[in-house]
Amino acid sequence: MNALDIELVSVSKSYAGMAVVKDIDLAIPQGEFVSILGPSGCGKTTTLNMIAGFTAPSHGDIRIKGRSQVRVPPERRNIGLVFQNYALFPHMTVTENVAFGLKMKGVRRNEAETTVKSALRSVHLEGMGERYPRELSGGQQQRVALARAIAPRPSVLLLDEPLSNLDLKLREAMRIELKEIQQQLGMTFVYVTHDQEEAMAMSDRVVVMWQGAIAQEGQPAALYREPNSRFVADFIGKSNILSVTSTATQAANLELAVGDGLILKAHKIELTAEIRYCSIRPESIAVLPPGAGGSGFANLLNATVRRVVNLGAAFEIDADLGSDVRLHVLLRATRASVPPKVGDAIHLGIDDADIQPLSA
Amino acid sequence: MNSLALDLHPPARRRRTLSWFPFAALSPSLLVLSVFFALPMGMMIGMSFTQTETFSPTLEHYQRFFTDGLSLAGFCRTALMSLLVAVSVTVLGYPVAYFLARSTTRWRAVVFALALAPELAGVVLRTYGWLIILEDRGFINDLLLQLGVISSPLPLSKNLFAVVVGLTHVVLPFGILSLMTSIQGIDPNLERAAQMLGASRLAVIRTIVLPLSVPGIVSSMLIAFTMAASAYATPALLGGAGFKVLATMIYEQVLFYIDWPFASVMAMALLLMMLAISFVGVRYESRRRSRASVSSGGER
């Protein structure tokens, strides 16, 4: 296990009695890429500002490498920060911007020059050193901001929605680049975003925040597969969320009653709280032609096709199961697959492992 | 090729369709200005070149200005006084302006009110206030004499020092306002970014805030300089009879010597001084700005 870089110990923040961040516990090991993911206003920036030192927590402790930081001013925390609007110094050239942190640390001139050069190289901006920030495109400014933040080699880099001002293509390219840079440097990244794809694509671990508290944290795949709440299931990826009216434990399965009279068989789990919803990912539902037989699915349901949307790589099918239940199904488009037509009667096969019971 | 044409076209077209509008909007103020400003100005310029008895054109008034010694001394004293006021207003006003631009606490309102409060009392009232404080038998000298720190009163009034103090007080709110506006235009995230890169509070001010607020510093200096150079009441009251600047000398020429042409020459000198200073300031600013935009055009 790596040494811990950052620890948040029951950190809370309230403004004028309004709790904005509620009792957050978080331990980030060295070299990890952690995303803090959540909808607008859930307290992501506030959390980041507390780590950076611009905001003091109302309660709790923030530790960096085991040392409490509550009384340490931002300039002495040895943390880097990339702002959403980049915050490049407009009166300095790219080189001067990147060299700023080294100068403040008293790094010798020729040593600083080498570091600036290698920082600019790692963000592919060689030869742009003499330009001013306003002479750069948004994507280039973004890279300068990154180079400036990593040049003094902080132990931790905080990034507050750094890609949200870029267009989609560039954003996707930068995701890969950011991840590569992080791995090269072995630096701890704390990445704040409200874009779940971004978080899933880059992170070793995702911390989902909701209304000031951590809703769930874990590896991206685990969060996707096993969301612990209706909110997380809905926020990460797309999902069919069904209300569960009653549950019954059978020998091998957990039976969930949804709609009026429809029973779904889920994996047997230990019940600690009442099951109120279940989540089924659209791509985990198999579309079978009528009369295809059992074919090994725990759940085999009759449905009528209500709508088919061609998404190119897949077909999105709206299936009506009767009893007030509708499911979105994602059918991958292959040469062999023939999408059903509106009004067709089909069978839907769902594995019991693909039905995720939720208690909140 | 294509994209270049697309880039260049829209701004050019926009400028053409808008061109008549600014002038139309200006016309009422142009009218007022020409009647109440340009006309008297023209008369003043005319008078400065006119022989008093024969009304023929002459340069004798200007000659007198440059040779009588007193006038040039007054000119230089005006420039020195205004420069000192400009510097002291900007230096004293800067910390207050920074606080006003950045504070979010309720103290901001208090400081704002205190900073602008001097404007509520008239110039003459404030000047008499300073007289009471700075006189030979005034508050400061009285206090120091009684404490035994000094044995005879310090020369705090009836001199350049007193005038600069009084004028600084009068002009300070204007300096603060122009500095504040300029500092408010600086993204606070820049200061945070500098801090995250290890800059102390002081280093942030020195490397980020000061360089980016140069436009505010220039305009604060310009405002302070021109207000000080054209002030009459404060130099007259706090400077005493021996302290002569262009404004008080013009007043003297008009009221005591009834020498309008010579007063006009002095007014011209004052006007040219202020125009020259404004020109230098504006030039400095636009040079700074164009240096940046030229390099952007050149490199692309």
Ligand SMILES: Nc1ncnc2c1ncn2[C@@H]1O[C@H](COP(=O)(O)OP(=O)(O)OP(=O)(O)O)[C@@H](O)[C@H]1O
């Ligand atoms: N200085 C402040 N005073 C009062 N309330 C604040 C302050 N700063 C933030 N808040 C409130 O705290 C909540 C969380 O704000 P925060 O900026 O952390 O959200 P966020 O998750 O970063 O959202 P976004 O994705 O929109 O940036 C918001 O409801 C906001 O109104």
Ligand SMILES: [Mg+2]
């Ligand atoms: Mg935010």
